[in-house]
Amino acid sequence: MAKLQYYTAEALEKLKAELHHLKIQGRSDMAKQIAEARDKGDLSENAEYDAAKDAQGLLELKISKLEEVVANARILDESTIDTSKVSIYSIVKIKNIKNGATFSYTIVSEEEADLKTGKISVSSPFGKGLLGKKEGEMAEIQAPAGKMEFEILSITR
Known part of the structure; x- marks a missing residue:
């Protein structure tokens, strides 16, 4: 199915x-x-x-x-998205703890993912690592380069 x-x-x-x-x-x-x-x-x-x-x-x-x-x-009705935590179609601003770099990503479905436009898949390691996190929380993500830590700076729609 x-x-x-x-x-x-x-x-x-x-x-x-x-x-x-x-x-x-x-x-x-x-x-x-x-x-x-x-x-x-x-x-x-x-x-x-x-x-x-x-x-x-x-x-x-x-x-x-x-x-x-x-x-x-x-x-998905975007008006029903809870912006208090990261979910699909959330726009998440994160900061790399190690080097201080900030990034902004939109969490989308697999078919819509396009890293060049800042859209990452909900099923990617980054998407999975960010899901459910709230502003100010830390997300530990297993990336190809190893374990990385990010702080959730903001969550918008």
């Missing part, structure tokens, strides 16, 4: 738009590629046709997985 994932309304719409694009445009483009490859002659010795069929299989797999994600997606 697939697990439920929580998304913001914006993130779920983005997933639905990608799924729609793959179903309409992606399948259409794939059909054209297969038709072009088929027109090039004997299918038993046509590597282009085999490649197009493989690509079609990968596209259908991606569509299938995305349909499952959308079917199990739930919209």
